[in-house]
Each structure stands twice: as C-alpha cells, then as structure tokens.
Amino acid sequence: DVVMTQTPLSSPVTLGQPASISCRSSQSLVHSDRNTYLSWLQQRPGQPPRLLLYKISNRFSGVPDRFSGSGAGTDFTLKISRVEAEDVGVYYCMQATQFPWTFGQGTKVEIK
Amino acid sequence: EVQLVESGGGLVQPGGSLRLSCAASGFTFSNFWMNWVRQAPGKGLEWVANIKHDGSAKFYVDSVKGRFTISRDNAKNSLYLEMNSLRVEDTALYSCASMERWGQLQAWGQGTLVNVSS
Numbered sequence: 001d002v003v004m005t006q007t008p009l010s011s012p013v014t015l016g017q018p019a020s021i022s023c024r025s026s027q028s029l030v031h032s033d034r035n036t037y038l039s040w041l042q043q044r045p046g047q048p049p050r051l052l053l054y055k056i057s058n059r060f061s062g063v064p065d066r067f068s069g070s071g072a073g074t075d076f077t078l079k080i081s082r083v084e085a086e087d088v089g090v091y092y093c094m095q096a097t098q099f100p101w102t103f104g105q106g107t108k109v110e111i112k
Numbered sequence: 113e114v115q116l117v118e119s120g121g122g123l124v125q126p127g128g129s130l131r132l133s134c135a136a137s138g139f140t141f142s143n144f145w146m147n148w149v150r151q152a153p154g155k156g157l158e159w160v161a162n163i164k165h166d167g168s169a170k171f172y173v174d175s176v177k178g179r180f181t182i183s184r185d186n187a188k189n190s191l192y193l194e195m196n197s198l199r200v201e202d203t204a205l206y207s208c209a210s211m212e213r214w215g216q217l218q219a220w221g222q223g224t225l226v227n228v229s230s
Contacts, residue, residue, distance in 0.1 A: 001174075037215035041157075048207055048220035049149075049157065060218065092157055096215030100173040101159040 002027050002095050006104035012112045019080040021107045023093035028073050030097070037096035040069055040078045043106075044089040052091075053078065085111065114138040114219045116208050121224030128198050132224055134191040134208035139219075142166075142186040145211040148193050150204035151223070158204070161193065162211070176202075198228045 003026040013019045029036045038056050041049040051060045056076060057069040066081040080087055088111060093104040120132040134146070147162040161172045161182040170182050181194040191208050207223040 035214075039215055039217070041217070043157075048222055049209075049217070050220070051216060051218050054213075054216045060216070090156075094157070094159075094215075094217070099171045101162075101215075103157040103159065106156045 001100055002029070002098050002102050004093055004095055004102050004104040006091075006093060006107050008107060009105060010108045010110070012110050013080075013083045014112050015085065016082050019083050019087075019109055021078045021091055021093075021109075023071075023076045023078070023104050025074045025076075025095055027098070029076075029095050030073065036072065038069075038071070038076050039094050039096065040067075041092045041094060042087075042089050043092065044086075047089075049092065080109075083109070083111070114210070116210065116219055116221035118206065118208055118221045118224035121206065121226045123227045123229065124198055125230050126198060126200055126228055128228070129194070129196045130198065130226060132193040132195065132206055132226070134193075134221060136189045136191065136208075136210065139210065141184075141189040143212065145214075146182075146184060146191045147209045147211060147217060148182060148191075148206060149209055149217070149220075150202075150206045150226075152201075152204040155204075160206070163191070195226070198226075200228050202226060203228045 005024045007022045040053040043049045053069040090106040115137045117135045148160040163170045163182045179197045183192045205223040209217040210219045
C-alpha cells in the first residue's frame, strides 16, 4: 500500500499569516495515464470532509484561491496564503493512483 | 442541492452483520462512482471501497475483503455496504462519497456510526 506521510501534524497559525502542509508518498503517484491523483481535503470540526484540490493543484468548485497545491512524484504541498478563522480544521492528503486509496494522518490547523 | 444521507449504523457484537445504505439526491447518481470511507473515533480517514457507475467494478481495502460487499441500485439512487464478520476494529463513522472524475471525492454524507462491541 502507498503510505502517505504528512508534516507537521499540528500547525498553529496567526490569522492572516500563511500555512503550509507537506505530504510525502512512499511511491510515485504518477499514474499510467500520466495523471497524478493527489488531492487535498479539509475537515472542519464536526463536519464531513470537503474536497479542496485535486490532481495536485486544481481547486475544486467554490474553493477560495488562497488555497494552492504544488509538487510532483512523491512530494506535495498545500499552502494557505492567508489563514482565516474558517480554515480551522484537519487537512488530509489522499492518493487515488493505486488501490487501496490511502490518506495521510491529517494535519490540524488551529489559530494561535 | 447534492445530498448523501447514510443510514443503517448501530451497535453490533463482534462477528455480527450490518447493512449500511446511502441515499443520493440532487445529481445523476448513475453517472458517478461511489465510495465508502470510514473514520474511527478521534482518528483519520480510511478509504474502504468503491463501485463503478454500473456496478461492474468494485475495489476494497484489504482489511475488509471477503467480509464487506459494496453494491448499488441506480433505480433507487442508493448505495449499500453489506458488512459481515464485524470486528471491534471496524468501529467507525462510515460515510459515502461521490466521485464524478477519478480521485475527486466531491460530495460527502454526514455518516452513520457503526459500533462493534460486546
């Protein structure tokens, strides 16, 4: 199975400041169709997960442009340019290149 | 409005069975792959299984293979998860999630809680 490792596991951030989360996979996430199926999801407290980004850097419908994704192969990053109060929650990376699909452990973003 | 509503969870003894359902509305269900994802209390997300639009392909995480069966009824806009030989470690909130394009779990239900305990 592909192991997804996120760092940090906790990220205290000042409102208006940037935040960055790293996700590393144990194998390349480049699919045989040449796409890289790495997505990022946000889970606010008490809520189901919400898709933020897919195929590394594509924002899903309705996602603010302060969220961005980058990376390739086995190393990926989610950046929040200016953290807002509504961004508090746990962020997960997920790979859908190889079955079984796997998630990172989650990174908790909280306000300092 | 897209809605996914899970039901069928509850308390069951180890070795027991449950059938979860996910009722979909607000989108063309038969055009979407569907997934089950679970979250143990206080833990992270674990993908469990998914099924192709027409039910012709199904995939599972190893830990549930041979015990869980995913199925769907497009006429009823419904997704199911038949769970047998349940174990304590299957205790979790089970959520269904829709997927129009590969790897994009775009809509999620609130989940139904499965508690396996003696």
